[in-house]
Amino acid sequence: MSENTKNPRDVTIAKAKGRPMLTWVGKKPLARITAYPAQTIERFELPSPASGRGGGGEGNLWSDWPKDMPQGGLLYHGDNKDVLARLLADGFRGKVKLIYIDPPFDSGAEYVRQVHLRGIKGTVKIDGEDYALGEQIQYNDIWANDSYLQFMYERLLIAKELLAENGSFVLHCDSSRSHHLRCLLDEVFGADKQFKNEIIWFYRRWPTNSKAFQSMHDNLLWYTKNNDNTHVFNKLYEAASDRTLSDYGGKRLTTLTSDDGTQIKRETEEESLGVPMRDVWEIRREHTRSHEHTDYPTQKPLELVERILTALSNQDDLILDCFVGSGTTAVAAQKLGRRWIGCDINKGAIQTTAKRLQGVMQEQAAALNARQGELVATENAPPKPCQLSFSTWRVNDYDLQIQHNEAVELACQHLGVTRTRTDPYFDGTQGGRLVKIVPFNHPLTPLDMEALRAELKTRPNEERDVMLVSLGIEQSARKWMEDYNRNRPINKLHLVELRTDRKYGGIIKHEPMSADIAISREADKLLVEIRDVVSPTIIQRLNLQEGVFRAQIADWRAVVDCVLIDTQNNGEVFNIALSDVPERKQDLVNGRYELPSPPSGSTVAVKIIDMLGEEFLMTYQVG
Ligand SMILES: C[S@@+](CC[C@H](N)C(=O)[O-])C[C@H]1O[C@@H](n2cnc3c(N)ncnc32)[C@H](O)[C@@H]1O
Known part of the structure; x- marks a missing residue:
């Protein structure tokens, strides 16, 4: 862990200079902010030698990276005000090429994530009928008007400090707040050409019975840090409509005369690439049956976020999302060969994001290994990942504002x-x-x-x-x-x-979880057997739900979301050597694991995460 991350210290924030200025009750500027310590929670790193470009050796991809920070993805659990301040203190000022955020919309809704125990309905019974664990409030989206504006204002001010001079900022919102947020952005970024586009994301959904036109779009407000046109913009194209093509008077092919006088025919740009992409995008909403669906209520489509990243950043660039939710931005960045930092205040979000990223990195590692030996990169090969590792951190909200x-x-x-x-x-x-x-x-x-x-x-x-x-x-x-x-x-x-x-x-x-785990060594194998897991928080939740009936969970595996094992634990960071994360809800963790035994004297650590995101950790000294 870097020394930096241990000491609270103040960081400075530039004043907003843009005009006009929106005002609200309790509006406060933010000139300084304290960066509180961050603790590393765990680290995921694939052992493959072909691992991305994170293993060093390839060019100077990480030369701009703060030297005390681990090279790889960074995932923070905590309030983003504290996390952004921490990132500034840790040397990320001016290093982020693109920030995409999708904050709570102030929609008056309370978002809930359905939490279920694992197992096929009927096989794992809780005394009573169902095994649904009820709903875990994902985050509270009810805001008093003024505190919402102050909340967003502060985050925008700090986030801007992290942006590179040629960086871009995209704020995803809807019509309930876009008018206020646009004013805030004008004030923080400036209204002099820093505003680039309002992109309308148009999606279809079932008709509702409201006495107004049905709302079927979100708004994405795109600003650049400066107004000097140095920002990245990779032109994208979409298929030209028949009308556009016919407007070229049927001249579907353009005739050109080459230097030696022969005539050649070439397609127009409209025919080959399509027309330059407009600011209205129709993209399907995240579908519950899709492979990418995570049960996170406000999950955005990967296609949408990938499009933004493709247009507004280049490979290797650093992307930040400090309202990362189910991790869509980090997944998009990872898939497109960008570096990334994610943050969320909700533990379920961190858990979901970590799980998704592990999956993507594993797929990428497998693809890289499969392609080894191919001397020439094929055109269709996906972008090479920047990293096949990430670390998870916690920044606590220590600023309790009380003596x-x-x-x-x-x-x-x-x-x-x-x-x-x-x-x-x-x-x-x-x-x-x-x-x-x-x-x-x-x-x-x-x-x-x-x-x-x-x-x-x-x-x-x-x-x-x-x-x-x-x-x-x-x-x-x-x-x-x-x-x-x-x-x-x-x-x-x-x-x-x-x-x-x-x-x-x-x-x-905090009510800790408990577990009965047997660990033994047989020749060169390490055997880990989980015999029981008790999660008081889940039992408490079920008891609340079941009323007078006491909840009983017949199979401990129903409460376990995943099991992680570190075979050489150093007491500081959890390095994942084995992860058992069943993809489907109806599948259970295995509970018995066989790994190559680490040398005598090593510390093995077993981490169990329950369906509410609570963690249990046990360590064992190899004899
Ligand atoms: C609309 S969701 C983001 C969804 C995300 N784009 C996705 O595709 O899954 C907003 C997220 O912001 C998080 N959040 C709200 N307040 C926060 C804060 N102060 N710091 C960090 N995260 C916060 C919520 O927990 C929630 O996960």
Whole structure:
């Protein structure tokens, strides 16, 4: 992890200079913003030596890349205000060629993602009838007018800082907000030739019974960072209509005279390429039966996003989508040989995106291997991927906007902690344990642990265990805690990890998952067998739904979305050596895995992600 990513620091944001200016209640400029730390969660990397152009060696594809950042796709879980600030602090200012965003539309809808347990209906039963897990609110799209405008204004201001001087910005919206957003964009980017197009995406859908014309389009507002015409624009063509062709007076072939006087016939551009593409695009909406469909309610068609990327960026360029949803932009970038950064506040979105990207990269790796030995690239070969790896990060929303004292009060109330105001270090007690609330402006780090150890040393007679309450934890701190707790009869550390979640009044207690996993080594093979998985969050959700009946899940595999194994875990980043991600909902994970055994002393880590996106991690030392 880069040193940078560990320290909060301020980054500057340029003032919007465009005119006219829209105003709203509570409008605030944004001159500085704090970049909070990011933690690496996991890394996916295909071992193939032919892996894209990410393995180094080929030209200077990554020479413009911040040197402390891993070369490959970057996927961030967190509020994009924090993530964009983090990217600025990490050296991405001016590096992004194209930003495409498809933010919440302020449509008054609450988007929901259907979450189902895995398995064929009927084989996996929950006491009651159905196995549907109910709906997981994907994100809340209800905004007070003014806060929506402030929300978008801030994101546009920060995102512009990341754009290259010849970069483009495309904002996908609909008619409910396009008029306001266009004003915001004029203000942030300037209205002097920076506005390039309003592209109408026209799609068909079933008629509704409204007393107005049926809305069948979205609006894509395209701006360039500067007005000097240096931006990338790859001309696209569409088939000319018969009318256009006949308007050429039937001269379907143009006669040209060559230098030596012979006459040659050539097709007109209209006939060979079609006419230059217009700003109204008809593209089918993402179809529930399509191969690409992810159950993400606002998933956009890959064809639409690919078209934007093809026109407004070149191969190898860096593409950013900080409202990435199901990951369509990252998938399009990956397929078209571009580099990419994605971000979403919703864990389900990150999970969906990661899953899609793993699939695309695996297909690309297989295709690359199959083509090895072909000396000449064939014309129809798809673009070579820039990378066959990506890392997932979390940037927590530490900016709680409340003082530490208030946060302690809130957390204590929430967890039933009795405050002890006379103790200068510990915040209270609960059930015979001392309680320490780690300041919420950073995740729990080994430094906090060292401070705690030093404190306990000053209290030789203290025998009580300690409950640590934190907002997020660095992987290295988790390892520190495991080592510390080993063979310790007193003063054991217990962790309560809180997460910020506005839906639950700011702070919720995290109920961890548990699993029974057997890992053994036989000769040169490593055997991993998952025997049971319990997800309290899912059970809680089902119990809420089932009312008086207690939910029972007959097969643990129904609650598991995927299993990931890292055979050489370094305690910091999860490097995926095996991923078991059944593609279809009715399929279950395998549960038994055989891998080549890593050398003695290596740490094997098994990660299980449930159908709500919660994670369980177990580590095992190879003997
Ligand atoms: C309309 S969806 C994007 C869909 C995406 N284009 C696709 O094809 O799947 C908007 C996304 O923005 C995310 N979002 C909303 N507020 C956010 C925030 N403050 N930071 C990051 N993501 C946010 C939502 O979780 C949601 O996934």
